[in-house]
Amino acid sequence: MADVNRGNRPLSPHLQIYRKQLNSATSILNRITGVALLGGAVLVVWWLMAAATSEAYFEFVDGLLTCIFGDILMTLCVLALWYHALAGVRHLVWDMGYGLDPDDSDKMGWGMIIGSVALTFLTIIAI
Numbered sequence: 771m772a773d774v775n776r777g778n779r780p781l782s783p784h785l786q787i788y789r790k791q792l793n794s795a796t797s798i799l800n801r802i803t804g805v806a807l808l809g810g811a812v813l814v815v816w817w818l819m820a821a822a823t824s825e826a827y828f829e830f831v832d833g834l835l836t837c838i839f840g841d842i843l844m845t846l847c848v849l850a851l852w853y854h855a856l857a858g859v860r861h862l863v864w865d866m867g868y869g870l871d872p873d874d875s876d877k878m879g880w881g882m883i884i885g886s887v888a889l890t891f892l893t894i895i896a897i
Contacts, residue, residue, distance in 0.1 A: 792879040793872075800857040803850035810847035848893050853886035 813835065820831035834840055860878050863869050869878050 792876050796857065796879045796882060800854060803854040803857075806847065806850045807854060810844070810850065813843070813847075845890065845894065849886055849890045852889040852893070853882060856882040856885050856889075 817828075817831050817835055820828045835844065860869070860882060863878070869875060
């Protein structure tokens with residue numbers, strides 16, 4: 771029978787004593803980048819719809835997306851895309867049963883972070 775006297779002990783570790791882990795941070799960031807990619811896709815669709823609407827409207831939207839703020843936003847979208855893609859590869863590796871111990875998981879987490887930044891710079895240079 772279940773312990774009915776749960777009031778005397780915490781159900782989970784308190785935030786004050788919980789040690790943050792790279793694995794949990796990369797998991798949360800993976801979810802954030804997924805939502806951010808949806809926002810980037812909406813911007814690209816807006817740009818394409820403006821191109822189909824009129825030349826004046828396209829110039830307005832294109833001006834917004836190619837100003838310094840738009841360039842930063844699109845660069846962050848590229849970073850999110852590479853990070854999310856590398857996180858997907860990491861999950862595929864985990865699904866095959868590899869890299870599940872903490873040391874390998876941390877190495878893959880750092881690989882995702884460093885790899886996404888490096889691939890973003892390579893993408894910017896290539897374009």
